[in-house]
Amino acid sequence: DIQMTQSPSSLSASVGDRVTITCRASQGISNYLAWYQQKPGKVPKLLIYGASTLQSGVPSRFSGSGSGTDFTLTISSLQPEDVATYYCQKYNSAPPLTFGGGTKVEIK
């Protein structure tokens, strides 16, 4: 099975900072990579699919890149409302449709 490894597991940054989260697949998954945001006590929300396509309604400060095994989620200017845990997931490929371990983003 393909493993999805996220790093870092947590980070603390200041408002306005550029934040980067990485996700690595143990084997190539083309661009079948999605990113989710989960705020405390809330249901996960799809941010990006196809590695780089922004879901409708998601602020443009979020962006995704990568293909194959290495992927990145970037928040260009961190806002207080971005405090959440972020997960990557391989999807639209052979199961299991594994999630990464998550990255908790906090404000410094």
Next chain:
Amino acid sequence: EVQLVESGGGLVQPGGSLRLSCTASGFSISDNHMNWVRQAPGKGLEWVSVLYSDGSTYYADSVKGRFTISRDISKNTLYLHMNSLRPEDTAVYHCARDYYATGFQHWGQGTLVTVSS
């Protein structure tokens, strides 16, 4: 409006069984890939199972042989039959719609399953 509503969670003893339901509205589950995802308290997301639109099913290794995913198209409802439950199955269980290969766009609020004696 697309909506997913789970039910059926509760407290069950180790070795027991439970059936979760996910009633969908705003779309037909038969035309979509439907999933169960769980989240143990304070932990990350864990994919559990998928029922593809063609009827094929797949499971995470952690639940294979114990859980069964199914659907009732007439009720537009997805199910997760859980047997031989273990304390490590304690989690909030969400159903999620894989929207035409664009990721899990729609999620239910979840139902809590607690396995404890």
